[in-house]
Amino acid sequence: MSEYDANVQTALDMAAARAATTLNMANLQEYLHGRAQNWQRRTDVVRVLSADAAFDKTEDNMTRAERFMRGQAMTRRLHELQNELGWTNDDIGLAMSVLDSPLPLTLHFQAFEPIFKLQASPTLLAEYGPLIATRGILGCYLQTELAHGTAWWIGAAGRTATHGVVQAQLVLPEGEDGSLEDHKPLPGIVLGDQGAPKSLGGFAATDNGFVRFDRVRVPLKNMLSRFARVTEEGDYVRPPHDKLGYGGYARTFCSDCLYLMYMLTRSPSHATAQPPPSLSVTPPVRRQGTRGPDGLERQVITYPSCTDGCSPSSPRIRVPSVANPAARLSAGDTSLLAELHATTAGLKVLTSSASIADVETARRSAGGHGFSAAAGLGRIYAEVLPSATYEGDNYVLDQQVVRAALKAYKALNSSANDLPPSSAYLQRLMDVNDGPPRIKFDSLGPDAVKLAPPLDNVIAQLNGVVALLEWRAALVVRELANNRKSLDVGSGFADADATRVARAVTDAFVAGRVADMARNMERDGLRAGDAAVVEQLLMLYLLTSAEAALPDLLAHGLLCGPGEVAGLRRAISALCAALVPHAIGLSDAFGFTDWELDSALGVYDGRVYEALWERAQREPLNEKEVTDAYEESIKWVLQNGQRRAAMHAAAKL
Amino acid sequence: MSEYDANVQTALDMAAARAATTLNMANLQEYLHGRAQNWQRRTDVVRVLSADAAFDKTEDNMTRAERFMRGQAMTRRLHELQNELGWTNDDIGLAMSVLDSPLPLTLHFQAFEPIFKLQASPTLLAEYGPLIATRGILGCYLQTELAHGTAWWIGAAGRTATHGVVQAQLVLPEGEDGSLEDHKPLPGIVLGDQGAPKSLGGFAATDNGFVRFDRVRVPLKNMLSRFARVTEEGDYVRPPHDKLGYGGYARTFCSDCLYLMYMLTRSPSHATAQPPPSLSVTPPVRRQGTRGPDGLERQVITYPSCTDGCSPSSPRIRVPSVANPAARLSAGDTSLLAELHATTAGLKVLTSSASIADVETARRSAGGHGFSAAAGLGRIYAEVLPSATYEGDNYVLDQQVVRAALKAYKALNSSANDLPPSSAYLQRLMDVNDGPPRIKFDSLGPDAVKLAPPLDNVIAQLNGVVALLEWRAALVVRELANNRKSLDVGSGFADADATRVARAVTDAFVAGRVADMARNMERDGLRAGDAAVVEQLLMLYLLTSAEAALPDLLAHGLLCGPGEVAGLRRAISALCAALVPHAIGLSDAFGFTDWELDSALGVYDGRVYEALWERAQREPLNEKEVTDAYEESIKWVLQNGQRRAAMHAAAKL
């Protein structure tokens, strides 16, 4: 088969895959992006960016310093576009979310501004609010320490930011803004980029920096004193709730919903999502192995490894929103804090770990191509990876989830009638008449969730798996509560336990939301045919959660023996197989353009080999037919070897 | 605590950690490196390299093209050193194994040369053997196809190699070696580098290339015709065994033992090993969190997350060696092939997946620092990652392991008395009087493997866990055999099953070798005190294997109920805690120098913050106090924002 043939075949395969799906694109796209306007807005922004030279993606071979400069040029260009096209700040946020790599500006939008807004006194808000809203000053958020007195890892602090929130202190000298004149650090402050490149080439455009403070005085008025404050007399006034002194959570409070775009997300806590391209695009067109009756090699997507790579599902979940949480907090209503903390901590761990693992699964199931930069998957991986660490180290958050669960368990008898969503699963222990369900998994395959079965049936079946996951959480929390010596970190439970138990708690919470999603599909505007496919995805999600929970399910007798386990696995395989024909449709529904994906494997037209070939021609090493290394190094090695071989032959004679 | 204090404290912590271990370094080093001479050889080679400017590691900011050129210069320098210092080819191999990233030369040594030696006819061997042995020609190995007629991913083919093994064909024109004059590709051959950078910046120095053949004729004499050949009349003569036509396995045959350096290995199939530096070095010196009675913050290594990061153990296993396999193969004795294939395929999957996962665990448990290039862990990750794909895609190998296991199961009744090591576990099913063991895990903690208990006790306890893992393999293989429809890929078992079942089979095989290791420690020269610590590591390895196998163990009733599971986990935690005091000692025993580790977190003297600080100063972005991006981009953004904020204020008035 020649090069040309292969491309024709892959294009045909792709067209066939597209034709196979019964999904309605417009309908699904709106569902995924929330509302039709969102989808339209996104399309507009992407069109502008992809036509603009500042956002060109063909520069494979930049040094890190060049990537930083390019990131700054992009930031400027985004603001020029704002001026020219009347973009809102949300549009800029949207634009940043579709770029390759995080810009230093991210920290301004996602850490500096919301924390300032939540924590600053009205006077300070009036003074700096407008400058912050227009990027008249550029901020960073300084929390992580190297040693005390030295902040480290601070995004945008190296060379970009003019201001920073230091825990509860705004770094500003009294009165004048000296630093705005020449971008030099103020006296007493040593700062810089902490060194490049970061692991795996990630975060290249961001100047994560160090900042050392040496006797820097911050005037009282610059304290973020909405909740905690210091009086003129120098007395400290406590905030209404401990956690309100700590700015780090502001971000979670400020968005009224959180999307889980499991597996399909580039950045776990954003509303936008990017599917790893190979997930849905390469496998259908790659053929490898023995020939079938059609004389063609087998499509690799029909190998189970690829199906598994494709299987992790993509529930998009709205966490029950709290009306206007920021306002309620400002008004001193702190009752929600513990609940918000318990759920967001668990969800942060779940989404970040799952995104990282799933991108890697997709990459690996693409064979060698997954390791090629042309696939675009390694790039996504490098950007997603640190999300396990920043905004709360996952190991540490796990322990907080467990601590909250143990508290809820302890309070169970007194408050059983009014459990908040985060601990609703504990209710299972109180329903004395209702034991754990025994599920016939073989009935949960695609047949159970066929095109448009009576919705009630599907819900009932999903609810069975939800009950299983809730029981599991309840039993492992009870077990831990009975065995632990105290709530303290490290003393009562090992970390591996914390990770496992926290996962059980979060799985139970998410399972409940998945059932909500299934119930609300009609309300959310999904046609029946599309809803049936999404229900299969949701079922698959719940069943794979159950499979990952097997050690708990089996240990606690919620599942028994090899037969039940095999049934669960058969249901998963059957659902995967049933979803394969929709893989392209589901992926297309996200609506990512070739420019966004920037992946030779993910080209919309399926002409993958051509795209790979073209990228290879861009490689600077290919500019000269004979590399400069030949004269410099290779020739010497060859001639040296030939000389030695000849000597060897001569010695033998 | 100032910067200075922190460094003093970390240095003290490191010294204290070193003082705490009772391990004998010289003894352990020899044990790990095989023999005293090996260790000495390694030390000598590292000393030479680390003092040589060609191998300097401070060049963080190179482009990929620069890394390629640097790799070629290193290759030349290695050969100059060979001439100057009389190094053997093994010394060059040793030197390559301690460099940062794979050189194109790796393919010459590890693929081209062994396959040529195994497969070439005596005439061809005489003609090219000496040139290959001296690098008078440079080779590559062309197996992977993009589309037919185009090889892809071929290491060294882009710009380095002069010759290649194409499956069974040597790419050479009749008679003259035209390409050796000017390093240009021969007529009919288009080749080049397939594009950079590879994912995550890995393999930057290697020119993985594409090669397109257009009507290239290879003269008959250049066929590698030791086993399969074509006669002058054009008839094909089959090899004595199918697999002998396929060169890919030559490498495994040619080494008589295979080391598993689990978790502590940079490259899974090499005899050399590099511990991820943070594993053992950072945690003891990083302090973070609440202060203890000594007024110091807690050392993060005392957090369970870090202990877990450190826990995966490091058994070094000699696979039962087959005397002179290459010679036996050449003599037509192919009886060993199936056995060799079954074990090496499983071990390849196990070592590559575990190395990848464990390096990432170590990276993540170092918090933010793990994501810093200064840690050196991301670099190792990027180089190890593709090992899941090359030399046999792990998904595909899993299926081959399972197919071999099913065959062995089928043949069980006829051959039960003479099971080869790869299927020894099946013997369990034949011992009708001997059921699966019931293990009291709580007795397997560090108390069981205390300093110098009677060796027989320890062995008995290890054997119990070995039996558990062998039973598990036997039961899952039997289950699969009973349920499968055929041996064919994809038709009988899903891929997830293949991965799980293959793992069970390999775990059982490795567990047997672990028990061998424990039995042979004295013979292998380990003192009693050191042996006790290594035994704890081996026990930990077996217990974590059992923990990962919980779904199988519980489903098949080999473990029952939450109590037994908790006991297993308690034994693991207790062993981890007991090993923490030896973490530094164990790591030191590998003997890696600061130059090799190239990690600010891993500096021998423990002055980690100083090392991080110094690296940050190397960052080119820090050369100018005010970045060029200020004049180019940032200033415009700030002034634009200030203008808009002022307009906003004016509009309000």
Ligand SMILES: Cc1cc2nc3c(=O)[nH]c(=O)nc-3n(C[C@H](O)[C@H](O)[C@H](O)COP(=O)(O)OP(=O)(O)OC[C@H]3O[C@@H](n4cnc5c(N)ncnc54)[C@H](O)[C@@H]3O)c2cc1C
């Ligand atoms: C860094 C690096 C260096 C390399 N160096 C070389 C080299 O020097 N020489 C060389 O020849 N090659 C080299 N390779 C190529 C490597 O050997 C292949 O990438 C690997 O064998 C997988 O083949 P593929 O990429 O064609 O993937 P594919 O075969 O296309 O696999 C894609 C997916 O399909 C699945 N699949 C494919 N076939 C089957 C099957 N029969 N049954 C079930 N599932 C299947 C795979 O598991 C995978 O998930 C290198 C690769 C890398 C990443």
Ligand SMILES: Cc1cc2nc3c(=O)[nH]c(=O)nc-3n(C[C@H](O)[C@H](O)[C@H](O)COP(=O)(O)OP(=O)(O)OC[C@H]3O[C@@H](n4cnc5c(N)ncnc54)[C@H](O)[C@@H]3O)c2cc1C
């Ligand atoms: C790309 C990136 C961007 C970042 N941007 C910013 C930024 O803009 N601003 C900012 O302030 N920070 C930023 N950070 C820093 C990040 O928030 C920290 O790295 C993270 O909070 C972990 O802290 P650490 O690095 O000090 O690790 P450590 O706290 O030293 O943790 C090391 C290990 O100890 C364990 N451990 C630590 N404390 C405990 C405990 N109490 N209980 C149990 N286990 C514990 C951890 O789980 C981990 O395994 C960024 C980090 C990265 C990687």
